[in-house]
Amino acid sequence: xxxxxxxxxxxxxxxxxxxxxxxxxxxxxxxxxxxxxxxxxxxxxxxxxxxxxxxxxxxxxxxxxxxxxxxxxxxxxxxxxxxxxxxxxxxxxxxxxxxxxxxxxxxxxxxxxxxxxxxxxxxxxxxxxxxxxxxxxxxxxxxxxxxxxxxxxxxxxxxxxxxxxxxxxxxxxxxxxxxxxxxxxxxxxxxxxxxxxxxxxxxxxxxxxxxxxxxxxxxxxxxxxxx
Amino acid sequence: xxxxxxxxxxxxxxxxxxxxxxxxxxxxxxxxxxxxxxxxxxxxxxxxxxxxxxxxxxxxxxxxxxxxxxxxxxxxxxxxxxxxxxxxxxxxxxxxxxxxxxxxxxxxxxxxxxxxxxxxxxxxxxxxxxxxxxxxxxxxxxxxxxxxxxxxxxxxxxxxxxxxxxxxxxxxxxxxxxxxxxxxxxxxxxxxxxxxxxxxxxxxxxxxxxxxxxxxxxxxxxxxxxxxxxxxxxxxxxxxxxxxxxxxxxxxxxxxxxxxxxxxxxxxxxxxxxxxxxxxxxxxxxx
Amino acid sequence: xxxxxxxxxxxxxxxxxxxxxxxxxxxxxxxxxxxxxxxxxxxxxxxxxxxxxxxxxxxxxxxxxxxxxxxxxxxxxxxxxxxxxxxxxxxxxxxxxxxxxxxxxxxxxxxxxxxxxxxxxxxxxxxxxxxxxxxxxxxxxxxxxxxxxxxxxxxxxxxxxxxxxxxxxxxxxxxxxxxxxxxxxxxxxxxxxxxxxxxxxxxxxxxxxxxxxxxxxxxxxxxxxxxxxxxxxxxxxxxxxxxxxxxxxxxxxxxxxxxxxxxxxxxxxxxxxxxxxxxxxxxxxxxxxxxxx
Numbered sequence: 001x002x003x004x005x006x007x008x009x010x011x012x013x014x015x016x017x018x019x020x021x022x023x024x025x026x027x028x029x030x031x032x033x034x035x036x037x038x039x040x041x042x043x044x045x046x047x048x049x050x051x052x053x054x055x056x057x058x059x060x061x062x063x064x065x066x067x068x069x070x071x072x073x074x075x076x077x078x079x080x081x082x083x084x085x086x087x088x089x090x091x092x093x094x095x096x097x098x099x100x101x102x103x104x105x106x107x108x109x110x111x112x113x114x115x116x117x118x119x120x121x122x123x124x125x126x127x128x129x130x131x132x133x134x135x136x137x138x139x140x141x142x143x144x145x146x147x148x149x150x151x152x153x154x155x156x157x158x159x160x161x162x163x164x165x166x167x168x169x170x171x172x173x174x175x176x177x178x179x180x181x182x183x184x185x186x187x188x189x190x191x192x193x194x195x196x197x198x199x200x201x202x203x204x205x206x207x208x209x210x211x212x213x214x215x216x217x218x219x220x221x222x223x224x225x226x227x
Numbered sequence: 228x229x230x231x232x233x234x235x236x237x238x239x240x241x242x243x244x245x246x247x248x249x250x251x252x253x254x255x256x257x258x259x260x261x262x263x264x265x266x267x268x269x270x271x272x273x274x275x276x277x278x279x280x281x282x283x284x285x286x287x288x289x290x291x292x293x294x295x296x297x298x299x300x301x302x303x304x305x306x307x308x309x310x311x312x313x314x315x316x317x318x319x320x321x322x323x324x325x326x327x328x329x330x331x332x333x334x335x336x337x338x339x340x341x342x343x344x345x346x347x348x349x350x351x352x353x354x355x356x357x358x359x360x361x362x363x364x365x366x367x368x369x370x371x372x373x374x375x376x377x378x379x380x381x382x383x384x385x386x387x388x389x390x391x392x393x394x395x396x397x398x399x400x401x402x403x404x405x406x407x408x409x410x411x412x413x414x415x416x417x418x419x420x421x422x423x424x425x426x427x428x429x430x431x432x433x434x435x436x437x438x439x440x441x442x443x444x445x446x447x448x449x450x451x452x453x454x455x456x457x458x459x460x461x462x463x464x465x466x467x468x469x470x471x472x473x474x475x476x477x478x479x480x481x482x483x484x485x486x487x488x489x490x491x492x493x494x495x496x497x498x499x500x501x502x503x504x505x506x507x508x509x510x511x512x513x514x
Numbered sequence: 515x516x517x518x519x520x521x522x523x524x525x526x527x528x529x530x531x532x533x534x535x536x537x538x539x540x541x542x543x544x545x546x547x548x549x550x551x552x553x554x555x556x557x558x559x560x561x562x563x564x565x566x567x568x569x570x571x572x573x574x575x576x577x578x579x580x581x582x583x584x585x586x587x588x589x590x591x592x593x594x595x596x597x598x599x600x601x602x603x604x605x606x607x608x609x610x611x612x613x614x615x616x617x618x619x620x621x622x623x624x625x626x627x628x629x630x631x632x633x634x635x636x637x638x639x640x641x642x643x644x645x646x647x648x649x650x651x652x653x654x655x656x657x658x659x660x661x662x663x664x665x666x667x668x669x670x671x672x673x674x675x676x677x678x679x680x681x682x683x684x685x686x687x688x689x690x691x692x693x694x695x696x697x698x699x700x701x702x703x704x705x706x707x708x709x710x711x712x713x714x715x716x717x718x719x720x721x722x723x724x725x726x727x728x729x730x731x732x733x734x735x736x737x738x739x740x741x742x743x744x745x746x747x748x749x750x751x752x753x754x755x756x757x758x759x760x761x762x763x764x765x766x767x768x769x770x771x772x773x774x775x776x777x778x779x780x781x782x783x784x785x786x787x788x789x790x791x792x793x794x795x796x797x798x799x800x801x802x803x804x805x806x807x
Binding site for chain 2: 726
């Protein structure tokens with residue numbers, strides 16, 4: 001019995017009046033890794049951005065259609081939630097890591113600060129947990145107060161993933177997470193994703209055939225604005 | 228509670244931007260308000276057409292309008308070709324060290340205060356002009372136009388350089404592959420492609436030339452006459468305002484200032500409209 | 515295209531460059547030649563000793579010190595008005611403004627930016643006359659009015675540079691807070707402003723430079739030739755640019771004229787320093803994000 005986490009129905013997406021996604025329908029299963037693949041420029045990232053409504057920060061973009069996600073007991077239209085509460089449940093990581101210019105610790109703890117969680121021991125505990133899950137803890141445990149900008153690209157990307165996971169989102173969106181990294185770093189990211197898999201629904205945009213082969217449970221190909 | 232804070236912040240930001248809108252409107256309104264008696268009294272057209280003759284009861288601003296027109300146009304006429312040439316050097320013909328040096332010189336020029344230009348010009352340029360014309364004080368239309376041209380030159384060069392640099396690289400690559408020389412690229416591709424930026428730069432500089440007070444105040448001679456020759460002294464709308472206020476009378480003379488101001492404001496608004504039609508904003512980042 | 519025309523165009527360009535460089539060169543050389551000899555402590559402090567003058571123990575009568583202080587105070591107060599309103603306005607345009615309204619606001623901003631400075635001065639003057647008649651006979655053109663008028667003058671620049679600084683951030687940086695569940699305000703305060711801080715400061719420094727060199731506005735709103743150090747916001751004051759203008763039209767002796775050169779040099783130095791600083795700060799931000807785009 002398939003458990004569906006995300007239901008997309010009749011999704012049309014417009015950039016400057018030009019229709020990029022055409023009447024899209026999809027069902028994404030819970031706690032699996034679904035990879036969105038397809039030729040470049042077809043709208044994979046656009047689809048991703050509609051799932052956490054971050055497209056609203058892009059001027060002259062709009063969508064219609066329904067996107068429902070299963071939170072708690074039932075399905076909720078994501079447009080009925082406030083953007084910030086939606087994004088606490090649906091996290092996102094970009095292709096190029098974007099660590100904040102602060103210490104490693106503060107970077108990972110940042111979402112907790114945004115939510116007003118101040119209990120120091122709780123925060124420290126969560127930071128350690130999530131860095132261990134990302135296989136980054138051993139590499140940074142002795143320099144948590146160092147600037148995050150000193151880490152390598154691969155480490156920064158794992159940092160960004162940890163940061164996004166600290167609030168325990170139910171859905172994680174990743175846009176080409178390994179394409180800017182070398183093979184070793186990419187392998188570590190894949191290991192990390194497999195580690196988190198059971199607790200979170202992953203939607204990953206990628207055109208890397210190897211990655212798809214190794215970690216994807218489902219693959220949806222986006223072509224001509226449709227699946 | 229947080230939501231309340233968010234809404235307050237948004238309203239606060241909105242109020243700030245509204246302040247600038249109100250300032251523009253405020254300045255316009257007060258200019259109109261004070262010019263109203265003249266407009267109502269039917270003097271408006273007469274003031275635009277006639278000369279300044281306090282004793283004859285004529286407070287026309289025609290000489291000042293002509294003064295502004297002539298000096299600004301001449302300045303633009305002098306500065307535009309030189310600006311074009313310099314931009315061509317910086318962006319196309321001498322892109323390396325020479326172009327870089329000229330660019331730095333232009334950037335440096337934007338930092339020179341207007342009053343310093345005027346001060347130096349009085350003691351460096353004016354005696355020279357006096358010699359050349361062999362009459363008058365040297366404070367005349369030509370002197371003011373030359374200094375004004377130097378003042379607006381950086382604006383022209385920077386705008387034009389940016390316009391030239393924003394021509395897509397592949398156009399230049401394609402033409403180079405077909406054997407075009409840099410000069411040919413400049414004339415046949417770069418200039419036509421960036422005409423909007425060029426015209427915007429010129430319009431903006433014209434605005435600066437018309438709106439400048441100090442150069443004409445210090446150098447144009449401030450005579451109340453319609454200039455007929457380059458060696459004639461003249462007065463601009465801006466200098467007129469400065470001089471009358473300095474004299475500080477509560478009189479019909481005073482009201483003529485607001486008319487000058489209104490003319491200047493209308494010119495500014497037209498300039499902004501033209502710039503919008505050309506598709507660029509009126510505020511370059513570096514003055 | 516004939517060879518002749520090619521050479522002609524190239525020659526024209528080089529001649530233009532030469533004209534530009536020689537004009538600036540001669541201006542600078544002349545100013546340095548005349549101004550450097552004039553630079554000395556008596557230029558600034560007159561007959562009063564420098565320590566006494568600096569600590570405001572004694573008044574300086576023949577020196578530039580009051581004008582320098584006047585300019586300094588003027589700039590600081592103007593910028594105190596302009597920064598909060600300017601940065602807030604820029605934030606609004608970049609983050610909250612709906613597309614339909616953008617043209618509307620931009621138009622008025624451009625008009626405000628394009629208004630000749632003398633009109634802003636005229637506005638300030640008229641406002642002070644109005645207040646004089648209707649509020650209190652004590653109100654005259656003064657430091658306060660000048661600073662408010664100058665703030666109006668530079669407001670569009672601060673708004674515009676703040677807006678551009680916020681808008682030019684790469685998408686993944688701009689939305690860092692948002693994708694982590696922050697509110698819009700949190701994103702602005704914790705992400706956008708810190709990242710574009712250097713650029714915003716650069717815009718503010720540019721505004722400071724503009725305030726320091728302006729003459730037309732202050733001429734109509736409170737600057738005078740002799741006033742000493744202003745004691746309150748409602749006092750009249752002296753300023754460097756006005757001093758230079760005043761001396762050029764009304765110098766009694768060659769010595770007085772030399773002070774004009776000295777003042778020009780000092781003002782030039784201040785403004786050049788500020789503009790260079792602004793430029794460096796702007797480049798710093800551009801370099802940091804170069805590899806994220």
